[in-house]
Amino acid sequence: MTGFTSVSAALPHRLSDAALTALGAGRPDRATLEELGRARLSRHLLLLREIAATARTDDFAALAAAERAAPRQVRALLARPLFGVWAVGCLTALRAGAAPDQAGVAHLSDLAARALTPHPRRDPGRRLTGDHDGLRITLRLEDTDPLRERLGLKPAPPLTPAELARWQESFDAAWRLLVERMRPDAEVLAAVLDSVIPVRADPAARGISATSVDAFGAVAMSEPADPAAFAVGLLHEAQHSILNAVQYLFDLLEAPDTLGYSPWRDDPRPASGILHGAYAYLTVARFRRTGRDDPLARFEFARWRAAVAAAADGLRGLTPAGERFVGALRAEVRPWLDEPVPADVRRLAEGANRDHHLRWRLRHLHVEPADKAALARAWRRGERPPTVTPILRRAPRRALEASPRLDLAHRLLRGLPLEGSAGDVAYVRGDEATALSAYRRNPGEVTAWAGMLLTSGLSAAPEIAAAAYQVLRGEDPDPLAIIRWLS
Amino acid sequence: MDGRTSTIGATPEWRSAMIDVSGLSLTELAADAEADLPDESPLAHCLRRLAGDLAHPGEPIAGFNSAL
Numbered sequence A: 001m002t003g004f005t006s007v008s009a010a011l012p013h014r015l016s017d018a019a020l021t022a023l024g025a026g027r028p029d030r031a032t033l034e035e036l037g038r039a040r041l042s043r044h045l046l047l048l049r050e051i052a053a054t055a056r057t058d059d060f061a062a063l064a065a066a067e068r069a070a071p072r073q074v075r076a077l078l079a080r081p082l083f084g085v086w087a088v089g090c091l092t093a094l095r096a097g098a099a100p101d102q103a104g105v106a107h108l109s110d111l112a113a114r115a116l117t118p119h120p121r122r123d124p125g126r127r128l129t130g131d132h133d134g135l136r137i138t139l140r141l142e143d144t145d146p147l148r149e150r151l152g153l154k155p156a157p158p159l160t161p162a163e164l165a166r167w168q169e170s171f172d173a174a175w176r177l178l179v180e181r182m183r184p185d186a187e188v189l190a191a192v193l194d195s196v197i198p199v200r201a202d203p204a205a206r207g208i209s210a211t212s213v214d215a216f217g218a219v220a221m222s223e224p225a226d227p228a229a230f231a232v233g234l235l236h237e238a239q240h241s242i243l244n245a246v247q248y249l250f251d252l253l254e255a256p257d258t259l260g261y262s263p264w265r266d267d268p269r270p271a272s273g274i275l276h277g278a279y280a281y282l283t284v285a286r287f288r289r290t291g292r293d294d295p296l297a298r299f300e301f302a303r304w305r306a307a308v309a310a311a312a313d314g315l316r317g318l319t320p321a322g323e324r325f326v327g328a329l330r331a332e333v334r335p336w337l338d339e340p341v342p343a344d345v346r347r348l349a350e351g352a353n354r355d356h357h358l359r360w361r362l363r364h365l366h367v368e369p370a371d372k373a374a375l376a377r378a379w380r381r382g383e384r385p386p387t388v389t390p391i392l393r394r395a396p397r398r399a400l401e402a403s404p405r406l407d408l409a410h411r412l413l414r415g416l417p418l419e420g421s422a423g424d425v426a427y428v429r430g431d432e433a434t435a436l437s438a439y440r441r442n443p444g445e446v447t448a449w450a451g452m453l454l455t456s457g458l459s460a461a462p463e464i465a466a467a468a469y470q471v472l473r474g475e476d477p478d479p480l481a482i483i484r485w486l487s
Numbered sequence B: 001m002d003g004r005t006s007t008i009g010a011t012p013e014w015r016s017a018m019i020d021v022s023g024l025s026l027t028e029l030a031a032d033a034e035a036d037l038p039d040e041s042p043l044a045h046c047l048r049r050l051a052g053d054l055a056h057p058g059e060p061i062a063g064f065n066s067a068l
Helices: A017-024 A030-055 A059-069 A071-079 A081-095 A107-116 A146-151 A161-181 A183-192 A227-249 A271-289 A295-314 A320-338 A343-364 A369-381 A404-414 A422-429 A432-440 A446-456 A462-475 A479-486 B042-055
Strands: A012-016 A127-132 A135-141 A195-199 A208-211 A218-222 B004-006 B013-019 B061-065
Touching: A012 A017, A012 A030, A017 A030, A017 A227, A017 A320, A017 B013, A030 A059, A030 A071, A030 A081, A030 A183, A030 A227, A030 B013, A030 B042, A059 A071, A059 A107, A071 A081, A071 A107, A081 A107, A081 A146, A081 A218, A081 B042, A127 A161, A135 A161, A135 A183, A146 A195, A146 A218, A161 A183, A161 A195, A161 A227, A183 A227, A183 A271, A195 A208, A208 A227, A218 A227, A227 A271, A227 B013, A271 A295, A271 A320, A295 A320, A295 A343, A295 A404, A343 A404, A343 A446, A343 A462, A369 A462, A404 A422, A404 A446, A422 A432, A422 A446, A432 A446, A432 A479, A446 A462, A446 A479, A462 A479, B013 B042
Parallel strands: A135 A195, A195 A218
Antiparallel strands: A012 B013, A127 A135, A208 A218, A208 B061, B004 B013
16 A cells, blocks of 8 residues: 555656656566556556446445455455456446446445455466476466456357366466576566466467457467467567556557558558557567577568568657657667578568558558549550559458468478469569569459569559559550559 | 656656556545546546546457467
8 A cells, every 4th residue: 555545645657768668668677567557456446436436336335345354355356357347348338328237336246255255265266377497477267257258359168177288288388488588578478467368269360369458467369379379479468468558658649540551450550559569569579589490480570570660660640658669669679670581581571561561552542533544544645644642441340461472481481382373382482573474464363463563673552553454454454564654 | 648757856757647546445546436526636637538448449459360
């Protein structure tokens, strides 16, 4: 306790400038993480205060009485990530006009009863534990609480003993990797993470995970494919929790909803999402940086260091706190850009990033009919292309990255046989002339336009080239000539 | 803007608009919960910001795909 006598006398949360920039660099110290933990508890308590003032039932009084008898137990329950999820849901329902019982206010009495349960009868719940080289971590395994359904992904059923053993075995190995390769980051995980919520696998992805803005320290994830995927998933999601906590304290962006390009998603993302992506992939890149003898890890490192740097550089409208935070993020990743990566791996990594951006433009930047007509007129007259400003359209739903060329690059790096279109196979093998020839014959395919730009050495707006071809296709123009005309 | 710097002292410091109530007991926390708050009080500012968070909830940051 800090000795406050009332909420009106409470002081602001604060961070030193060094602490804020260390957070931006993804290297917070323990004291800073403890401050973020206190900030999240403050948030839970303010939500609880609003629930008490709105619902006016006896449940809050029951919890307050339990706290007088068992203060540590009540405080521990209120600090849990899923309490934050419950509190937001309850207060939102109350403000929408729900009665207290419909909003679930009685949960507070349940918490009071749980806190007062004598210790020997208290269910400790299931745990994942890691202990390596003197660094220990214990995570609650939340596989029964109904609140786990609110984290954005479909929860898995309670784990069987065999499944639990598999998760624990993988976690052991992941923890060893983390402690041996990047101990300071492992220390951050041990301080930030509270629980893991197993979720159902997505057949379209090798592994999925999520973090809720209301559940600091909780990671929802499908069973990881291997220990490295487990380690990367934990690093990635912990960054989301940390950034959520920082953004509770300080606005980092003046216009967080402005849509733009994110290297990690196929849909247009708000600036806040792009910052989240850059911050999460900062530690993913740091992890891949440690896999120096593995071509796949080098590829991932080369890809994400460049993507993080580009995304951070592209953020506009930073607040003063945002300037300090993002500036530190940039300074952390910039030296990595000069680190050597084998030339063939670098070519594939830079190509994968450019390919993603080209396909994103082709999917989401639209050329108006009048501009298409102006393009066709200028082409037919042999004039210079007119100025055209494509319009970004919001995607109807979120999308995950999927690319046959990227899959082929992964197969090549794994040493697996290549099966795919002639153009894509030639492209990943580095035979750009053959690839260009194949793409040039398929201008009806969106990915062929990205392929032509990847292999032609030309630079043009892909969505404008494809739009011009669309209106001229009855005249059978050479798609490469259109790209050259626009370059 | 939420987030002010203070350059008083050796190192600059960022002060949040959000107040630290983590050390309060529940009884202390709710002592004046039903009283009217002055609009400009730090608590009122905090609660408005919190209400804004609830009214415009961020999506869960879902969909991380471990491609390897």
